[in-house]
Amino acid sequence: MDLFTPQRRGDKRVAVVTGAAGFLGSHLTDRLLADGYRVIGIDNLLTGNTRNIDHLAGNKDYHFIEHDVTNFIYVPGEVHFVYHFASPASPIDYLELPIPTLKVGAHGTHNALGLAKAKGATFLIASTSEVYGDPLIHPQTEDYWGNVNPIGPRGVYDEAKRFAEAITMAYHRYHRLDTKIVRIFNTYGPRMRLEDGRVVPAFIGQALQGEPLTVFGDGSQTRSFCYVSDLIDGIVKLSRSEEHHPTNIGNPKEMTIRQFAEAILEKTGAKLEIIEKPLPEDDPKVRQPNIEKAQRVLGWEPKVAFDEGITHTIDYFRNFLANEK
Numbered sequence: 001m002d003l004f005t006p007q008r009r010g011d012k013r014v015a016v017v018t019g020a021a022g023f024l025g026s027h028l029t030d031r032l033l034a035d036g037y038r039v040i041g042i043d044n045l046l047t048g049n050t051r052n053i054d055h056l057a058g059n060k061d062y063h064f065i066e067h068d069v070t071n072f073i074y075v076p077g078e079v080h081f082v083y084h085f086a087s088p089a090s091p092i093d094y095l096e097l098p099i100p101t102l103k104v105g106a107h108g109t110h111n112a113l114g115l116a117k118a119k120g121a122t123f124l125i126a127s128t129s130e131v132y133g134d135p136l137i138h139p140q141t142e143d144y145w146g147n148v149n150p151i152g153p154r155g156v157y158d159e160a161k162r163f164a165e166a167i168t169m170a171y172h173r174y175h176r177l178d179t180k181i182v183r184i185f186n187t188y189g190p191r192m193r194l195e196d197g198r199v200v201p202a203f204i205g206q207a208l209q210g211e212p213l214t215v216f217g218d219g220s221q222t223r224s225f226c227y228v229s230d231l232i233d234g235i236v237k238l239s240r241s242e243e244h245h246p247t248n249i250g251n252p253k254e255m256t257i258r259q260f261a262e263a264i265l266e267k268t269g270a271k272l273e274i275i276e277k278p279l280p281e282d283d284p285k286v287r288q289p290n291i292e293k294a295q296r297v298l299g300w301e302p303k304v305a306f307d308e309g310i311t312h313t314i315d316y317f318r319n320f321l322a323n324e325k
């Protein structure tokens with residue numbers, strides 16, 4: 001069986017994207033198709049949604065397979081890149097789905113590595129700033145080993161991703177597979193799920209629907225938000241580089257969660273209260289990427305200013321809510 005018509009095979013590079021119907025997987029797919037790749041998207045739709053890939057229906061260079069990558073992954077024909085993005089990724093998702101989160105980080109990464117090895121493909125794992133846990137080094141550099149509570153509620157995600165990094169390096173060292181590891185910091189943009197519990201869709205959804213903004217704790221914890229197109233650009237550059245060790249990709253512009261809530265009220269023009277809710281267990285107090293390595297090795301840095309990115313994102317959610325009603 002061929003996924004793409006045989007006479008056209010060989011003239012374009014083929015990429016497999018797992019988690020292809022998710023926020024990042026779908027944006028990565030769009031970028032690869034725009035760059036002239038063929039893309040095979042795989043997703044079990046546990047947290048992903050076909051709404052994110054509906055626009056690709058009929059695209060001859062795109063093929064979607066509904067499949068859970070914790071089971072053996074079968075893909076016929078040539079594959080040049082495997083981008084492993086499948087995982088629940090928001091704190092409420094991995095709290096509700098602790099075992100699928102551990103399985104996709106462990107079995108899913110093993111299967112995706114096996115596919116890359118069988119095809120002689122380059123492999124990229126979507127890792128996370130969560131590998132640093134509640135960090136004692138600030139901003140976080142790639143050589144910091146992190147401060148993770150392995151048995152806390154976030155441990156299922158943090159340790160799954162730390163295992164994923166470990167097995168990726170093992171395939172690199174033992175099987176000489178061409179592998180890359182990106183540590184993704186908080187990213188935002190269109191196609192995030194309104195209900196995924198993350199602070200960006202939560203605050204924008206609340207502001208647009210006239211509900212008070214729920215700051216967890218006193219809102220003094222910090223995050224640094226990267227617009228999705230910048231993140232995808234960094235990831236694509238990393239996948240085409242010779243860098244095998246983990247690389248942070250994110251926007252170093254740091255703000256407190258309270259400042260973020262105020263910015264959302266200002267940008268949406270909403271006049272609403274900011275209320276405090278209990279801080280979730282092990283919620284990191286600070287987070288900011290040191291991106292000197294990405295600047296030096298990839299010549300990459302974010303370009304989209306917060307004002308611009310957040311305006312696009314608010315517009316997306318405004319349309320989304322208007323169409324839902």
Ligand code: UDP
Pocket residue numbers: 090091186197198199200202203214215216217221223257279280283284
């Ligand atoms: N947060 C919040 N209100 C919300 C959702 C999240 O104050 O309604 C906080 C959360 O406690 C954390 C930060 O915003 O400190 C970012 O949370 P998110 O779920 O986006 O992801 P995280 O960066 O913690 O992985």
